[in-house]
Amino acid sequence: MQSSNPSTGSGQRLQTFKLGLIGYPVAHSLSPKIQNAALKFFGLNGDYSLFPIHPDDKQGLKDLLGCVRSGEITGLNVTIPYKQNVMEFLDELTPTAKVIGAVNIIYRREDKLIGDNTDAPGFLADLRKFVKKDTGKQANKNALILGAGGSARAVVYALISDSWKVTIAARRLEQARQLTSSFRNYQLRINLQSLNLPTFKVSNIELIVNTTPVGMFPNIDQSPLPKNIALSKETRVYDLIYNPRETKLVRDARAQGLHATTGLGMLVEQAALGFELWTGHNPPREFLWNAIEN
Ligand code: NAP
Numbered sequence: 001m002q003s004s005n006p007s008t009g010s011g012q013r014l015q016t017f018k019l020g021l022i023g024y025p026v027a028h029s030l031s032p033k034i035q036n037a038a039l040k041f042f043g044l045n046g047d048y049s050l051f052p053i054h055p056d057d058k059q060g061l062k063d064l065l066g067c068v069r070s071g072e073i074t075g076l077n078v079t080i081p082y083k084q085n086v087m088e089f090l091d092e093l094t095p096t097a098k099v100i101g102a103v104n105i106i107y108r109r110e111d112k113l114i115g116d117n118t119d120a121p122g123f124l125a126d127l128r129k130f131v132k133k134d135t136g137k138q139a140n141k142n143a144l145i146l147g148a149g150g151s152a153r154a155v156v157y158a159l160i161s162d163s164w165k166v167t168i169a170a171r172r173l174e175q176a177r178q179l180t181s182s183f184r185n186y187q188l189r190i191n192l193q194s195l196n197l198p199t200f201k202v203s204n205i206e207l208i209v210n211t212t213p214v215g216m217f218p219n220i221d222q223s224p225l226p227k228n229i230a231l232s233k234e235t236r237v238y239d240l241i242y243n244p245r246e247t248k249l250v251r252d253a254r255a256q257g258l259h260a261t262t263g264l265g266m267l268v269e270q271a272a273l274g275f276e277l278w279t280g281h282n283p284p285r286e287f288l289w290n291a292i293e294n
Helices: 031-042 058-070 095-100 119-135 150-161 173-182 248-255 264-279 285-293
Strands: 016-023 045-052 075-078 105-109 112-116 142-146 165-170 191-194 207-210 236-239
Touching: 016 031, 016 264, 031 045, 031 264, 031 285, 058 075, 058 105, 058 112, 075 264, 095 112, 095 119, 095 150, 105 264, 119 150, 119 236, 119 264, 142 150, 150 165, 150 173, 165 173, 236 248, 264 285
Parallel strands: 016 045, 016 075, 142 165, 142 207, 165 191, 207 236
Antiparallel strands: 075 105, 105 112
């Protein structure tokens, strides 16, 4: 996965790092806590603000991006609904953002606005910790992804770049097929299976990743997997959702004695990678975790 060298960024020349998140809505975001803690850790001037831009406010979007172009803002994170439709206003996409087809971070390099994606490397960094911590050995590499939306694309990209064999299960096979065709230049095996059960199969799967919002607050009693499905003892479960901290999917998996985690680690990793792209500093993860938990 490639990203531009942060040391050449104009953010380095600025004494103040103006950072922020563009999306709608954004009020629930944990990013200000994480990024402001990182600024504090390195003693850097600046702040991380929320920029809620209504989807009808195209001018508002352009004006905000103009501030990044002028250097008034150092960089932005991007969330729903702008991860795709911000791309037309940028000068370049990194190879990672291009393949995934979504941008979650914007920065400036030599007067150009660059769109990148730290969800994929953030997921992979946290997955590696999760697999290593829980098994002490390299897992086999068959993964089942639930959902085929934006974050599924980042997860698939991360997994195939780490030699996993990927199966997609989605309620809309058409969406899953579109995802597959975006990755046609990569050597991967994507089998489609419908989330419409009871034909659902989870045999020979070492990793299940939930990329659907099923189980997210306030619908915390829902799980994307069917009731009473028996998972193999070797299966690990990674739920991208981080609110609540323990989803029903993760609770059910743990009740079967399986290793399972929610997505806070991915959030922290993608934030840390973003901070480094903007400032050139690589923040210690424990410090960022403390910022969320306090
Ligand atoms: P998205 O682009 O809307 O994709 C969601 C996917 O889930 C789509 O394929 C959607 O299918 C499917 N889906 C939705 N409801 C479903 C249901 N009831 N049953 C089966 N499939 C369903 O959303 P996203 O941006 O990928 O985000 C998905 C989740 O990941 C969110 O909870 C988000 O908070 C989380 N996330 C976490 C991190 C992190 O750092 N941990 C990063 C990114 C995202 P349809 O298109 O048919 O609705």
